[in-house]
Amino acid sequence: MNVLLIGSGGREHALAWKITQSSLLDELYIAPGNPGMERHGRCVALDIHDHDALRAFLLEKRIGIVVVGPEAPLVEGLHDRIAADPELKKVTVIGPKASGARLEGSKDFAKEFMFRHNIPTAAHRSFGKEEVGLAIEHLEKVPPPFVIKADGLAAGKGVVITSDRKEAMEVVRGMLGGSRLGPAGQRVVIEEFLEGREVSAFLITDGRSFKMLPAAKDYKRIGDQDQGPNTGGMGAVSPVPFADKDFMQKVHDRIAAPTIRGLSTEGIPFQGFLFMGLMNVKGDPYVIEYNVRLGDPEAQAILPRLRSDLLDLFEGIATDTLSECHVDVDDRTTATVVLASEGYPGKYRTGFPIGGSELLRNALLFHSGTTKDGEELRTNGGRVLSVTCFGKDLEQAVVNAYTNVQLIDFKGKYHRTDIGHDLARKPNARAPQQV
Ligand code: AMP
Ligand code: GLY
Numbered sequence: 001m002n003v004l005l006i007g008s009g010g011r012e013h014a015l016a017w018k019i020t021q022s023s024l025l026d027e028l029y030i031a032p033g034n035p036g037m038e039r040h041g042r043c044v045a046l047d048i049h050d051h052d053a054l055r056a057f058l059l060e061k062r063i064g065i066v067v068v069g070p071e072a073p074l075v076e077g078l079h080d081r082i083a084a085d086p087e088l089k090k091v092t093v094i095g096p097k098a099s100g101a102r103l104e105g106s107k108d109f110a111k112e113f114m115f116r117h118n119i120p121t122a123a124h125r126s127f128g129k130e131e132v133g134l135a136i137e138h139l140e141k142v143p144p145p146f147v148i149k150a151d152g153l154a155a156g157k158g159v160v161i162t163s164d165r166k167e168a169m170e171v172v173r174g175m176l177g178g179s180r181l182g183p184a185g186q187r188v189v190i191e192e193f194l195e196g197r198e199v200s201a202f203l204i205t206d207g208r209s210f211k212m213l214p215a216a217k218d219y220k221r222i223g224d225q226d227q228g229p230n231t232g233g234m235g236a237v238s239p240v241p242f243a244d245k246d247f248m249q250k251v252h253d254r255i256a257a258p259t260i261r262g263l264s265t266e267g268i269p270f271q272g273f274l275f276m277g278l279m280n281v282k283g284d285p286y287v288i289e290y291n292v293r294l295g296d297p298e299a300q301a302i303l304p305r306l307r308s309d310l311l312d313l314f315e316g317i318a319t320d321t322l323s324e325c326h327v328d329v330d331d332r333t334t335a336t337v338v339l340a341s342e343g344y345p346g347k348y349r350t351g352f353p354i355g356g357s358e359l360l361r362n363a364l365l366f367h368s369g370t371t372k373d374g375e376e377l378r379t380n381g382g383r384v385l386s387v388t389c390f391g392k393d394l395e396q397a398v399v400n401a402y403t404n405v406q407l408i409d410f411k412g413k414y415h416r417t418d419i420g421h422d423l424a425r426k427p428n429a430r431a432p433q434q435v
Contacts, residue, residue, distance in 0.1 A: 001024050001025060001026055001064045001065060001311060001315070002026050002027045002028075002029070002061055002062050002063050002064055002065075003019055003025060003027070003028050003029070003041075003063065003064070003065045003066075003067060003311070003314075004029045004030075004031060004057070004058065004061070004063045004065070004066045004067070005019065005028065005029070005030045005031070005033075005041070005066075005067045005069065006030075006031050006048060006066065006067065006068045006069055006070070006073060006078075007030075007033075007068070007069025007070050008032050008033055008034045008368075009034075009069065009070070009296050009368045009383075010296050010297055010299070010300050010338070010366040010367065010368040010383065010385075010386045011069055011070075011293075011294050011295065011296035011297070011298075011299040011300065012030070012033070012034075012037070012069040012070075013034065013036050013037050013040075013300075013366040013367050013368070014299045014300045014303045014304070014364075014366050014388075015067060015069060015294070015299065015303065015310075016028060016030055016033070016037045016040040016041055017040055017303070017364065017366070018303045018304075018306065018310045019040070019041075019067070019310055019311060020040045020041065021309070021310075022309045022310060022311035022312070023309065024309065024311040024312060024315060025311055027041070027042070027061065028040060028041030028042070029041055029042050029043075029044050029046075029057075029061060029063070030042065030043050030044065031043075031044050031045070031046040031048060032044070032045055032046070034367045034368070034369075034370055034371075035367055035370050035371060035372045035377060036365070036366060036367025036370060036385075037367065044057070048073060048078060051081055051085075054081075054082075055085060055087060055088060058082075058088055058091055059087060059088075063091060064090065064091065064092065064318070065091070065092050065093075065094060065311070065314050065315075065318065066082065066091060066092070066093045066094065066095075067094040067095070067314070068093065068094060068095035068272070068293070069293065069294070070293060071101065071104050071105070071153065071291060071292055071293050072153065073095075074095045074096055074097075074098070074100075074101040074104075074272075074292055074293070075098060075101045075102075075104065075105035075153060075292075076098070077097070077098040078093070078095070079093040079095055079096060079097045079098070079101075080097045080098050083097065092271075092314065092317060092318035093271070093272075094271065094272045094273070094314055094317065095271075095272040095273075095292065095293065096268075096269065096270045096271060096272055096292050097269055099268050099269070100263060100268050100269060100270040100292060101292045103274075103290040103291075103292055104153070104289070104290055104291045104292045104293075105152065105153055105292075106151055106152065106187075107126075107149045107150070107151050107152075107158075107189045107289070108126045108151045108187055108189055110287075110289065110290050111124050111126065111189055111191070113262060113266075114287055116262065116266075117258045117259070117261070117262035118258060119254070119255055119258050119259060119262070119287060120254055120255070120284065120285065120286045120287065121191075121286055121287040121288075122147070122191040122192040122193070122194050122286060122288070123191065123192040124189050124190065124191035124192065125138055125189075125190055125191075126151070126187060126188065126189045126190070127172075127176065127187065127188055127190070128176075128186070128187050129176045129177075129178070129186045129187070131176070132172070132173060132176045132177070135172045135176065135188065135190065136169055136172065136173075138190060139165060139168050139169055139172065139190065140165075142190070142192075144162075144163040144164075144165065144168075144193075145161055145162065145163045145193040146160075146161070146162055146163070146165070146168035146190065146193070147159070147160075147161050147190065147191045147192070147193050148160045148161075148162075148168060148171050148172055148175070148188055148189075148190055149188060149189040149190075149191065150175055150180075150181050150184045150185040150187075150188060151184065151185070151186070151187035151188060151189060152181075152183060152184030152185070152186075152187075153184055154181050154184045154185070156230060156231075156232060157181065158181060158184060158185070159230075161193070172188055172190070175188050176188060194279040194281055194286055194288070195279075195281065196279040196280045196281035196282070196286070197242055197279070197280045198217070198218070198277065198278065198279055198280070198288065199215055199216070199217055199240050199242070199243045199278050199280055199285075200215060200216050200217065200218050200236075200275060200276070200277055200278070200295050200298045201215045201243070201248070201251050201255075201256070201275075201276040201278055201285075202214070202215065202216075202273060202274070202275055202276070202294065202295075202298070202302060203256050203260075203273070203274050203276070204272070204273055204274075204313055204317070204322070204327075205260055205270060205271065205272070205274060205317075205322070206271050206316065206317045206320060206322040207260070207263065207264060207269050207270045207271055208260070208264055208320075208323075209260075209322050209323035210256060210257075210260045210274075210322070211313070211322065211325065211327045212248070212251075212252055212256060212327070213273075213302055213306065213327065213329075214238045214239055214301075214302040214305045214306065214329050215238065215239060215240050215243045215248065215251075215302075216236045216237060216238040216239075216240065216295070216298040216301045216302050217236060217237050217238075217240045217243075217423065218233045218235075218236050218295060218297065218298055219233065219234045219235040219236065219416060219418075219419055220233055220234070221234070222234060222340075222344070222345060222416075223416070224416050224417055224418040225418065229345055229346075230345070231340070231344065231345045231382075231383070232296060232297075232345075232382075232383055233295065233296060233297045233298070233338065233383075234297075234337075234338045234340070234415070234416045234419070235297060235335070235336055235337045235338055235386075235415075235416055235419030235420070236295075236297045236298045236300065236301040236302075236334075236335075236336045236419075237301060237333065237334065237335045237336070237394060237397065237398070237419065237420045237423060238298070238301040238302045238305055238333065238334050239305075239333065240423065241394065241423050241425075242280055242423070243280065246283070247280060247283060247285065250283075250284060250285050251276065251278065251285045254285060255276055255278070255285055255287060256274075256276065259274065259276075259290075260274075270292075271317045272292065272293070272317070273292070273293055273294050274290065274291075274292060275290065275291035275292070275293060275294060275295050275298075276290060277289040277290070277291065296368075296383075297336045297338050297383075297386050300336045300364070300366050300386045300388050301334045301335070301336040301388060302334075304330070304334050304364060304388055304390070305329050305330045305332070305334055306327070306328075306329060306330075307328040307329060307330055308325070308326060308327050308328045312325060313325050313327070330390075332390045332391065332392060332397070333390070333391050333392075333393055333394045333396070333397040334388050334389065334390055334391075334397055335388070335389055335391065335394070335397035335398045335400070335401040335419060335420050336386050336387065336388040336401065336419070337386065337387050337401045337402065337405050337415050337416070337419050338368075338383050338385070338386045338415060338416075339383075339384050339385045339386065339387070339405065339408060339410075339413055339414070339415050340382055340383050340384060340413075340414045340415065341369070341379055341381070341382055341384055341412050341413075341414065342412035342413070342414045343382075343412070344382035344383065344414065345382060348382055348412065349412065350369070350378070350379045350380050350381065351373075351378050351379065351380070352378060352379045352410045352411040352412060353376055353377070353378055353410065353411075354370065354377040354378060354379060354384070354385070354408065354409070354410040355408070355409045355410065356407045356408045356409045357377070357385075357408060359407040360387070360404045360407055360408075361404065362389060362390070362400065362404075363387050363388065363389045363400070363401070363404040364387070364388040364389070365385060365386075365387055365404075365408075366385065366386045366387075366388065367384075367385055368381055368383040368384060368385060368386065369381015369382060369383055369384045370384060370385065379410050379411075379412075384410070384413075385408065387401055387404050387405050387408070388401065389401040389403075389404060394420055394423055394424055394425075395420075395424050395425070397420070398419060398420040398421070398424065401419070402417070402419075
């Protein structure tokens with residue numbers, strides 16, 4: 001089987017790494033890919049927005065499966081375009097059509113969907129651009145902290161949480177007025193603040209049946225102890241001790257199953273991955289957000305734990321036999337640490353040579369923001385690399401990951417030093433001291 005993978009980050013590198021282990025794979029193409037993925041497949045400069053070019057490529061390379069890493073092409077209707085093209089009837093897309101991608105592309109749609117299907121989530125109200133007055137009145141009545149979310153895709157900048165009522169009102173005025181985030185902010189969701197611990201849960205589905213995948217904890221803030229601004233994610237661990245068997249059963253029964261049933265009863269086709277961003281509130285799961293893809297860096301932590309052949313699961317989606325597939329998971333723990341450029345998620349410099357990757361032992365190195373200058377690897381983004389290691393337990397996985405992280409060297413290298421520490425049982429499971 002020939003596969004086209006779309007994307008260029010660490011998540012897609014992990015997908016490429018996993019796909020190449022499949023006995024079902026003939027050729028893997030990646031558009032556009034990154035230098036780390038070159039040894040897994042052929043990186044191609046294909047403009048997926050140019051439908052004629054995409055069709056010609058899919059036909060010429062006899063692509064059977066298109067795996068879409070990021071959400072934007074899905075929200076923009078890439079799957080719909082492929083499905084509507086009579087010449088591409090045999091191509092299976094992993095990732096939903098635009099109607100299903102609204103679970104991520106519109107917070108308002110996602111909240112209404114959860115409400116219709118009795119899926120636990122924070123209470124909310126949403127307001128359009130003509131309703132600034134109503135939104136302000138609402139903020140006068142509800143208790144802090146205030147959680148304000150732009151309806152549309154906002155590249156991680158769409159959520160503001162503040163206890164300052166005045167600031168909350170300013171944010172709402174800015175979003176609805178269009179000066180903050182543009183069209184993405186012209187509808188806002190204001191929701192109840194949920195107190196608890198966050199966990200990312202994942203499933204794969206053909207729209208009728210689904211299989212749970214391993215869960216992970218993401219570390220979103222730039223600084224240790226969750227200080228500083230939000231990022232795409234600075235590290236991950238899988239499994240998550242506080243998302244135990246009992247909790248994951250509740251996730252299955254109260255969230256995953258009614259979500260897939262709800263999509264199906266509403267006639268919304270959905271195939272691919274579903275990422276359920278959850279809050280564990282006193283042992284009960286609540287949905288914070290849906291994403292219609294794997295997480296980054298969660299993918300780098302969960303895919304190594306997946307023993308099953310990923311293409312076999314994709315084939316199950318293509319042939320409507322996912323219910324017969326088995327998902328086998330490695331019991332061991334993975335820890336992933338992201339190496340970023342100093343300054344990220346604000347301004348940062350790029351172009352610095354990266355050394356030491358050949359020294360890594362028992363580690364997986366996934367590329368995100370890298371480029372090649374001749375044979376030399378250089379930094380080329382905010383999140384540059386991620387290192388994943390296994391351990392027999394969380395403590396060992398964390399120590400192994402940090403031991404390898406120390407071996408990589410580039411100017412301005414920054415990483416959190418506390419990934420997994422909040423979950424460790426033994427207080428001495430700390431990273432080796434930085435030199
Ligand atoms: P999102 O972009 O929806 O993932 O939101 C960004 C972050 O805001 C989440 O990872 C949570 O940490 C936090 N968050 C979102 N919604 C809530 C909520 N209702 N209560 C508490 N924290 C929230
Ligand atoms: N790590 C969170 C995300 O991928 O959205």
